[in-house]
Amino acid sequence: MDPQTALADFVRRHPRLMVLTGAGVSTESGIPDYRDANGDWKRPQPVTYQAFTGDETTRRRYWARSLLGWRTMAHARPGAAHVALARLEAAGRVELLLTQNVDGLHEAAGSRHVVDLHGRIDTVVCLACGTRSPRALLQQELVARNPAFAGLSAGAAPDGDADLEHADFSRFQVPPCSRCGGMLKPDVVFFGESVPRERVAQAMAALQRADALLVVGSSLMVFSGYRFALAAAEQHKPIAALNLGRTRADALLALKVELPIGPALAALPS
Structure with missing residues (x-):
């Protein structure tokens, strides 16, 4: 099965996704990311x-x-990835969109069930x-x-x-x-500062309700995001990652897809 088909199959088999996004989702909108393909600081x-x-x-x-x-x-304006995830939510496929980004582009694209884990710039x-x-x-x-x-x-x-x-x-x-x-x-939330507990609790509750975790555009090198991959694994829920490069959770993944994020999400059926 080719990577695009495998991603579509994962989404089809898990109709209630918790989606965790990172900086790779917004690079197509002109916002630089922090890390390279190996997860190291640029x-x-x-x-x-x-x-x-x-x-x-x-x-x-x-x-x-x-x-x-x-x-x-x-x-900055929403890119293809933001629009595609908003479309998935509108189709009833997203339990919660948890973003590590602070740019507000998911909401601008039309996503409504969003937790801005690290706040808003x-x-x-x-x-x-x-x-x-x-x-x-x-x-x-x-x-x-x-x-x-x-x-x-x-x-x-x-x-x-x-x-x-x-x-x-x-x-x-x-x-x-x-x-x-x-x-x-x-x-x-700056480095050295804690994520507010209510955001973590809201996301963990959504993960409990979800069928699977889909990580998009994040290396998960920061623990504030990685903790949700650990929690999904503890709950025996499958994890897929769409990311160009290594993630901290590679050993936990049921599926790893390394394709350009915007086109890969845009190609998913609703």
Whole structure:
């Protein structure tokens, strides 16, 4: 059986799928991923929660790069993979779509049963008072306070980051919370930060109801996603992965398909 047929057969035999997606789903939308085909980092690891909250220079550097990188996120549109998964859900085939991505493209494509495991980059949260606000509004203030940075060019990096190096970040102005003056942070789970328990619980409950787990575009190298493959294996539920390269769960898989993700999902029958 060829890989495309095997993938279609897996979906057909398991009508209630829990789908776990990663960065490989959004690369076709112009958002870079973190890892290569071997699951290794392509670039330095992202900033940690501890560094972001504990060091002003790190925060200035983060927001300066984000000022430029936000353009990629703001203009990204769903690709073939997002559209195909929304179509599967509309056909009643998806129990839950659990995404490790923070770009909101699954919802933009029409998926409704979505858990954003790592949060959303289009929202900003105050760490002092908990107020949430649109990232687009903060972008306007970042540009107004830092016009010299706004005129720079930089290559796109994962999750709204940008490859801005060797700049003097010391004069970059980071706005405080407009309500209480507290520290603002993207409403995403940074490395070194825990995923909210309610998201994990919701996903685990959906996995219990599902017939199988389908992993799409993720190496599962981060434990926050890998834990669901471990749970599926403990529940004796089959796991399939559609991913270009190695995954941390390769030994647990009933099916591994290495095909371009968008076309492979688009070819699935409803």
